[in-house]
Structures are given as C-alpha cells and as structure tokens.
Amino acid sequence: MLPRMGATMLDIAKDLNVSVVTVSKVLSNKGNISSATRAKVLQKAKELNYQKNWIASSLVTRRTFTIGLLLPDFTHPFFGEIAKAIAEAVRPKGFHVIISYFEEDPALERTEAESLLARQVDGLILASSQPPQDSELFHSIQKRKVPFVLIDRPMEHVRSSFVGGDDVAIGRLATEHLVRQGCRRIAHLRGPGAGIAARRQEGYRTVLEKNKLPFHQVIEAGYDDYTGHEAMRQLLYASPLPDGVFCYNDPVAIGAMQAILEAGLQIPKDIAVVGAGNVHYSNVLAVPLTTVDQGTQQIGTRAAELLLEQIDSKRAVRPKKVLITPKLVVRQSTQRTV
Amino acid sequence: MLPRMGATMLDIAKDLNVSVVTVSKVLSNKGNISSATRAKVLQKAKELNYQKNWIASSLVTRRTFTIGLLLPDFTHPFFGEIAKAIAEAVRPKGFHVIISYFEEDPALERTEAESLLARQVDGLILASSQPPQDSELFHSIQKRKVPFVLIDRPMEHVRSSFVGGDDVAIGRLATEHLVRQGCRRIAHLRGPGAGIAARRQEGYRTVLEKNKLPFHQVIEAGYDDYTGHEAMRQLLYASPLPDGVFCYNDPVAIGAMQAILEAGLQIPKDIAVVGAGNVHYSNVLAVPLTTVDQGTQQIGTRAAELLLEQIDSKRAVRPKKVLITPKLVVRQSTQRTV
DNA sequence: GTGGTTTCCGGGTACGGTTGCGCGGATTTT
DNA sequence: AAAATCCGCGCAACCGTACCCGGAAACCAC
Structure with missing residues (x-):
C-alpha cells in the first residue's frame, strides 16, 4: 500500500460529524459556516496537525x-x-x-x-x-x-x-558617453544576429550621426570574451586605430580589453572601452570596465x-x-x- | 465551471467500452492487457490527442x-x-x-x-x-x-x-603548487567560519609542515573581492612580504591581485597568487588566475x-x-x- | 393562518489516474 | 470429472474544491 499521509479533511469531518465540504470551507474561509462549527473544525485541524494536500487541491482548481x-x-x-x-x-x-x-x-x-x-x-x-x-x-x-x-x-x-x-538606448548611452569623453573614432564590436545586437548598433549609429562623427569600423563578435578578443585583434590591425570601442556586452569588452593591453596600448588613454550588462567582476578587472547596466x-x-x-x-x-x-x-x- | 482540459482516460474508455483501469494499464505499460485491446486504446489515445494529467497522477502515486x-x-x-x-x-x-x-x-x-x-x-x-x-x-x-x-x-x-x-585537498593542491613554483613565504587569505575555510587552511598547513617551511601570515577575508583586497593590503604592510598567497576562493584572489598590482608589485614575479573555484573570467583578468577547480x-x-x-x-x-x-x-x- | 421569498448553514457529486484485490471464464493439470 | 492455473479486465479508494442543491428558519403580505 502507498504510504499514508498525515490527517486528511475526511479525518476531521468524521470526528465532528460534518462533511468534508464543510471542513474545506472553513479552512479556506469561503462560504457561510457558523462560528461554532468553524471553531470546532479549526480546533480539530490543529489537534490532528492537518496539512493540506496541495496536489489534490491543484487537481480540482487547476492551479x-x-x-x-x-x-x-x-x-x-x-x-x-x-x-x-x-x-x-x-x-x-x-x-x-x-x-x-x-x-x-x-x-x-x-x-x-x-x-x-x-x-x-x-x-x-x-x-x-x-x-x-x-x-x-x-x-x-x-x-x-x-x-x-x-x-x-x-x-x-x-x-x-x-x-x-532598451537596446537602442543602451547603444546610445554608451556611445554618447564615449563622445563626451572626447573620443572621435568610435568603433563597435557588435553581437551576432539581427535582434538585440542590431538595436544596440542602431543606438550607436544614431549618436554618431547626431554628432556628425565619421563611422568607424563595426566588427561582429560573439557572446563571449574569446570572440571579443579576436574581434579586437582585427581592429588593431587596421589604421587609424579607434580611440573608443563600444562592445556588445561585458564579456566581449573584457576580451577586447585583454587584446588592447596585449598590444601594449593603454586603457583608456589610447582606447576607451564600454561594455554592456554590468556583470559581476566588471569592477575588479585589470582596468575596471565602464558599462551600461540594463536593469536586470x-x-x-x-x-x-x-x-x-x-x-x-x-x-x-x-x-x-x-x-x-x-x-x-x-x-x-x-x-x-x- | 472550471476550464475543461483535453481528453481524459474516461473519454477513451467510454469510446471503447472498457474501463479506465484498462486504459491506464495500457498507457503505463503495466498489467496484462491483450494486444488487441492495447492497440485499440493506443489508437484512440492518439486520435483524441490524450495528454496525461500529471496532477491526478501525482495525487495517487504521491510522486x-x-x-x-x-x-x-x-x-x-x-x-x-x-x-x-x-x-x-x-x-x-x-x-x-x-x-x-x-x-x-x-x-x-x-x-x-x-x-x-x-x-x-x-x-x-x-x-x-x-x-x-x-x-x-x-x-x-x-x-x-x-x-x-x-x-x-x-x-x-x-x-x-x-x-x-574536498577542501583539504584543495588547500594542499594550491599550496603544493606554490611550493613547486619556488615560493618560500606562503601566506593564506582564509575564508570565514570553521567549516570549508578551516579545512582549506588545514590543507595549507600540512603542506607547509611537510616541506618544513616556516608559517607565514594567515589573515581572514570574507567571500568576495572587497574583503580579499582589504586582507591583502594588511599583508602588504607587514614584512617580510610573502612570495606566494593561497586565497580562499577566486573572488578573494581577484581582490588580492588588485591590491598587489596597486602596490606596484608584479604577479607572479614578486607574489604568486592561487585561488580556488575556477569561476568564469578567471582567465580574462589582468593576470589570468591560477586556481583549483573544485569539480562543481x-x-x-x-x-x-x-x-x-x-x-x-x-x-x-x-x-x-x-x-x-x-x-x-x-x-x-x-x-x-x- | 397561508403561501412565497430570502437567508443561513451545510451536503452530494464530479474531477482525475493508479493500485491492490478480486472475479469470471478459459485452459491445463491431476 | 474435479482442481489448479492463468489471462484479461474491473471495482473501489485516494483527496480537496467548485458547482449545484436542500432543508430550516425567518420574514413579508394578505
């Protein structure tokens, strides 16, 4: 036989000569039950240490x-x-x-x-x-x-x-910040796909246009630091070098920073870097990373x-x-x- | 009325003039049911797109x-x-x-x-x-x-x-590695409490004893990088300086590395650092962190x-x-x- | 007093799939 | 011919709640 559970409503009902329905109504505070009956039920429930069977409950309520x-x-x-x-x-x-x-x-x-x-x-x-x-x-x-x-x-x-x-706003915020910091050749390491990455890139684009800055290179990275590292290395081969990079997300930015440092350049003196996401450890990196918190x-x-x-x-x-x-x-x- | 669900076993049973029990046994592959009946039930179940009600099932199986x-x-x-x-x-x-x-x-x-x-x-x-x-x-x-x-x-x-x-082994592994790297003044930034932290410290201690190395300072940090940073600063005030530090975990090690770099010292030339935990990003830090993977x-x-x-x-x-x-x-x- | 309506208190039943047990009939064994 | 075995299948119980209903008392109007 299946292991018996604790007391059920039926146990309470039988002891008090009422129906299970009455017990249910008392315990869930629904329907009109006289305060005398109510008290008896509550008393007995406590006495038997009644615990509701959620599964039976879910069965009928479909919740x-x-x-x-x-x-x-x-x-x-x-x-x-x-x-x-x-x-x-x-x-x-x-x-x-x-x-x-x-x-x-x-x-x-x-x-x-x-x-x-x-x-x-x-x-x-x-x-x-x-x-x-x-x-x-x-x-x-x-x-x-x-x-x-x-x-x-x-x-x-x-x-x-x-x-x-708000990905467009994220792209805008990051890029505007770079502009305010005096960057004039702002590159973008975009993410893959046409959704989030495209909108962040759009925010980047609109800010460049508004500030009448020339477009710099946009390179597609992935989601993680390895792809960021690789993409940044590509950027560093080109000339002129960017003086600011907006990265799709923090891992990409971390990879990019590593590539920049490996190339013997300084952050932010030579190249400023912005990420997005504000992941943990953004503040304990070689150079603490400026980022856009997306309100996770x-x-x-x-x-x-x-x-x-x-x-x-x-x-x-x-x-x-x-x-x-x-x-x-x-x-x-x-x-x-x- | 409560929203009706899809087809139930009863629907199948009535259509075929058998009992719900038979349907249940077929669908759960239990009991002896003739292959003719079995086939009919399976056919009808597919026809009605029957989906088992897990709640009713849980109610009776208590699983x-x-x-x-x-x-x-x-x-x-x-x-x-x-x-x-x-x-x-x-x-x-x-x-x-x-x-x-x-x-x-x-x-x-x-x-x-x-x-x-x-x-x-x-x-x-x-x-x-x-x-x-x-x-x-x-x-x-x-x-x-x-x-x-x-x-x-x-x-x-x-x-x-x-x-x-295996925290003792973690402490041993980390400390032995430092010894093999030639460190002779090995400090430990231990974690809080008497459990995990104490065992990692014990591993550290036994290795020092076995190698007849003098005890260096042990300072209590917390779980995160801030406490690691603070604890390392304390260590840096003392003299002689350690040439190796085993840190309770990776965040503490990251904080400690930051403090070391801020003090103008080099890792690992002046001080080698080992963490524990192998958290993500351990490999994209200013100096990639040697760590003990605990087999998460x-x-x-x-x-x-x-x-x-x-x-x-x-x-x-x-x-x-x-x-x-x-x-x-x-x-x-x-x-x-x- | 009579009949109808409202209010109060409470119960009957269905919902679902699974399991131990039992039953009836067919087949095989003694 | 009686008994044992086996195969295929069904009965009842499990458990809490929504929905519908029923009995009793109270109340109203005539």
Whole structure:
C-alpha cells in the first residue's frame, strides 16, 4: 500500500460529524459556516496537525502555483539575476519557480516548454532562442491558454507581453558617453544576429550621426570574451586605430580589453572601452570596465508582475511591451579626463 | 465551471467500452492487457490527442517528479553551475527542479524548505546555511521521510548523504603548487567560519609542515573581492612580504591581485597568487588566475544521482559522503619558471 | 393562518489516474 | 470429472474544491 499521509479533511469531518465540504470551507474561509462549527473544525485541524494536500487541491482548481522559467543558460549571471528577481517577486503570492534551460538549442527549448506545460504550470516566462520567423512554439502555448511572458529577446510577430532592456538606448548611452569623453573614432564590436545586437548598433549609429562623427569600423563578435578578443585583434590591425570601442556586452569588452593591453596600448588613454550588462567582476578587472547596466533585476520583476496579472485575471489581457531604461555605470576604462 | 482540459482516460474508455483501469494499464505499460485491446486504446489515445494529467497522477502515486533545490544564492556562478548539473542529471528521468534560495538567511531557509515540503517534492538538495549545531530543520525533513542530500556545506551531526569539494585537498593542491613554483613565504587569505575555510587552511598547513617551511601570515577575508583586497593590503604592510598567497576562493584572489598590482608589485614575479573555484573570467583578468577547480559540475551530478537513488529505493539508504577530487588549473598568476 | 421569498448553514457529486484485490471464464493439470 | 492455473479486465479508494442543491428558519403580505 502507498504510504499514508498525515490527517486528511475526511479525518476531521468524521470526528465532528460534518462533511468534508464543510471542513474545506472553513479552512479556506469561503462560504457561510457558523462560528461554532468553524471553531470546532479549526480546533480539530490543529489537534490532528492537518496539512493540506496541495496536489489534490491543484487537481480540482487547476492551479499549481508554479511558474515555469525557461532560460538559455543560468550559469550566466545575467540570467541568474533574472531568475532571482522572478523568484522573489512571486514568492509572496505563494508561487514557486521551476527552472529549465536549453543551452541555446531551439529544439530542446520546445521539448522543455512542452514538458513544463504538461506539468500544468500556471504560467511561463521565457528568454527564447527560437528563430525569429518560427512562432510555432508560441502558438502551441497560446492554444493551451497558458499565460506567458517573453523576456530579453523579443519576438516581433508573437502576440504576447515582453520585458527587456532598451537596446537602442543602451547603444546610445554608451556611445554618447564615449563622445563626451572626447573620443572621435568610435568603433563597435557588435553581437551576432539581427535582434538585440542590431538595436544596440542602431543606438550607436544614431549618436554618431547626431554628432556628425565619421563611422568607424563595426566588427561582429560573439557572446563571449574569446570572440571579443579576436574581434579586437582585427581592429588593431587596421589604421587609424579607434580611440573608443563600444562592445556588445561585458564579456566581449573584457576580451577586447585583454587584446588592447596585449598590444601594449593603454586603457583608456589610447582606447576607451564600454561594455554592456554590468556583470559581476566588471569592477575588479585589470582596468575596471565602464558599462551600461540594463536593469536586470527590473526585467525579472516586471516580467513576474505581468505574468501574475495575466494569471489572476483569467481574461485575456492586452499584451504589454516593457523596455527597462538602462543606466550608465562609469568606471576607469573610459575615464580620460581625470 | 472550471476550464475543461483535453481528453481524459474516461473519454477513451467510454469510446471503447472498457474501463479506465484498462486504459491506464495500457498507457503505463503495466498489467496484462491483450494486444488487441492495447492497440485499440493506443489508437484512440492518439486520435483524441490524450495528454496525461500529471496532477491526478501525482495525487495517487504521491510522486511529483519534482525535486527541490535550496541554495544560498544563485547569481553566484558556482551555484548556477551546480543547479545546471542537477537539472541535467535528473531530466532524463523525468524530474524537474524547483529552485529556491534564501540569501544566507537561516530562518528564510527553514520556511522555504517547509514550503517545498508542503508541495510534496520527491526529494531535496540543499546547500544549507543552518548554524552547525542546529539540526532542527533536518530532523523535520527526516520526520517526513523525504530524501535529501546536502551539498557544499557538510553538517557533521546530520545523518544524510553529502557531496562537496574536498577542501583539504584543495588547500594542499594550491599550496603544493606554490611550493613547486619556488615560493618560500606562503601566506593564506582564509575564508570565514570553521567549516570549508578551516579545512582549506588545514590543507595549507600540512603542506607547509611537510616541506618544513616556516608559517607565514594567515589573515581572514570574507567571500568576495572587497574583503580579499582589504586582507591583502594588511599583508602588504607587514614584512617580510610573502612570495606566494593561497586565497580562499577566486573572488578573494581577484581582490588580492588588485591590491598587489596597486602596490606596484608584479604577479607572479614578486607574489604568486592561487585561488580556488575556477569561476568564469578567471582567465580574462589582468593576470589570468591560477586556481583549483573544485569539480562543481560533478558535485551537482553526484548529488542528483544520490538523491535519485534514495527516491527510487523506498528503503532507507545508507548515507554516503562524497568528496570530489579537485584539479589544479595553472594560469599566469603562478608561472614563475617560464 | 397561508403561501412565497430570502437567508443561513451545510451536503452530494464530479474531477482525475493508479493500485491492490478480486472475479469470471478459459485452459491445463491431476 | 474435479482442481489448479492463468489471462484479461474491473471495482473501489485516494483527496480537496467548485458547482449545484436542500432543508430550516425567518420574514413579508394578505
């Protein structure tokens, strides 16, 4: 036989000659129950150390108080912070978070999403890596009427809420800062793809235009420091050398700084460097890195809020697109004027 | 009315004039069902696009296929990697992971643990921050007969499985390496507390004794780079200066390196530095940091394996203590002989 | 007094998949 | 012919809550 659990509502009900329904109503504070009965039930519940069986409860309410979080990778501090902010935001409402990650593999992302849906999560938050034109996964989620919110990587043609960094503003903020520091030949190590990377590049471009500065080289790096190192080496072969570099993200910037230092140049005297993301350790590098903080925690918090809103109002809520305003964090890698 | 779900077993059963039980047995491959009936059921299930209701299933089996993971903080890459390894290890068995974290607050840890237990997780993995003498939480878990495994921070007097780094070996490995590099005045920036930090220090001490080297200064730092920076500055005031430093962990080592460089000294020529943990970015610092890899992924993987073992064999399993063998990762911060 | 309505308090039933046990019939063994 | 075995399948229980209902008392108007 299966191991017996603790006391159930039936135990309480039988002891008091009432029905389970009455017990349920008392314990969940619903319906009209006389205060005499109410007191007896509460008393007996405490006496038997009654603990609600959440599973039975979920069975009938179809609410698991669980939300699924699907991330490309959570060893990256960016996603770690998001996960933390989400967990914190939903905890007061009694929700828990199931985290899955899919290593940037779109196929794995789909199966993991299906797996979370099969577990009847009440909602889903995803930083998707589905190819831009493929919205099959999201249609599948929508068909099941499970609320979901996209974060970090918007999907233009998917009708859903989205929370992410304001990438154009990030590009602008970083580039404007370099201009103010006196840089005139500003290069850009852009990231891969047409989404986030393209918008950060756009912010970069608009600032150069506004300031009537000549375009300098734009080279495509990847997500990590190795690609940043490689891309920067390419830049250093060219002439004239840039006097400022806006890097797609902090790891790329770290790789770039390493290449600059290896070439015997100084930061920020010869070349100033700006990253984006404000990852941990940005301040303990050889040269502390100026960066643009994209408001990571806020992304998580807002996403959680939007999701809970949708879960609570069983009606379809109009999707909202939220862009978090970035903040410049100035450190030594751009401080030319001190 | 509550939103109807998809097809249920009852739908299949009625269509075929069999009982739900038969359908269940076919779909879960149990019991003796004729191949004719089996085929009909499978056919109809596919036809109706039947999806099992996991909640109803959990209700009766008392298995949720969910394990709880309780961490102090998962923005730290160390815990991120552990979480990832665990999720990966249990995924093939159909388990999901609910992550909670408690910001190093023992009281919050207790309520979060209770909360996970109330959700009927099948098992628990925890990196606990309960004070060493207080095993109330663990007794509470044991009373409910929920399998659990401790990681990273052992609790001496709790009868349970444990997986963690071999801290004495880490201290030995790091210190031996410094000795081999020719260091003769080896200092130690130890971490706080009597557990991990004390064992790493012990490894350090035994190597000094074995090599008949004089003890150099041991200063207590914290967990992060700020405390490492501060502790190193203290060391730099003293004389004679050390020619090698073994740091409790990588952040402390990073802070220490910064202090050394600020003092105008060279790494590793004047002072060699070893950290522990092999966190990301250890290789893109001003001077790439030699460190001891504590086998983070293995900790997660082994912990998951031990937990699944316990969950599968409903009997009480003899607790195992597993120490992962660390590996030295040599980088520039100790390369004096090249 | 009579009939209708409202209010208060509480119960019956369905929802879901799984498991131990049992049952009826067919086949094989004694 | 009686008994043992086996095969295929069903009954009931598990557990908390939404929905619907029912009985009793109170109240109102005539």
